Amino acid sequence: MRDAIxxxxxxxxxxxxxxxxxxxxxxxTMCGGGLLGRLAAEQPADFYIDDRCxxxxxxxxxxxxxxxxxxxxxxxxxxxxxxLTGVTTYRTHNLGAF
Numbered sequence: 001m002r003d004a005i006x007x008x009x010x011x012x013x014x015x016x017x018x019x020x021x022x023x024x025x026x027x028x029t030m031c032g033g034g035l036l037g038r039l040a041a042e043q044p045a046d047f048y049i050d051d052r053c054x055x056x057x058x059x060x061x062x063x064x065x066x067x068x069x070x071x072x073x074x075x076x077x078x079x080x081x082x083x084l085t086g087v088t089t090y091r092t093h094n095l096g097a098f
Contacts, residue, residue, distance in 0.1 A: 011069065015076035023070045024084065030058045030066055044071035045081035 024041035031037035040047045044067045049060050056063065071081040 011073050011076055015073045017077065020070070020073055020077060020079070020084075023066075023073060027063070027066050027070055030056075030063050032057050040067050041070075042085045043082060044068070044074065044084065047071075 027044070028037035028041040031040050036049070036053065040063070047064075047067045049056070049063065074081040074084060
């Protein structure tokens with residue numbers, strides 16, 4: 001069964017800056033951190049996973065769905081989903097895991 005695509009009214013309660021910052025941290029972690037995670041968190045509208053990418057902690061489809069929801073929530077909040085750098089204060093700390 002395919003995942004249901006959330007509507008704008010479903011996403012509207014999550015389109016707040018503090019929730020978007022949490023979503024950024026989530027997609028960063030889902031990508032395994034690093035440059036790929038940073039691009040997913042800071043430029044969700046332009047994000048893609050290259051075929052040369054190695055093993056990921058989550059499936060590509062799951063990551064792409066999460067990033068698409070982040071981009072849509074940013075748009076609903078009036079933010080530019082092509083450049084979320086410095087707009088929200090998402091925090092990452094790899095604890096030596098990545």
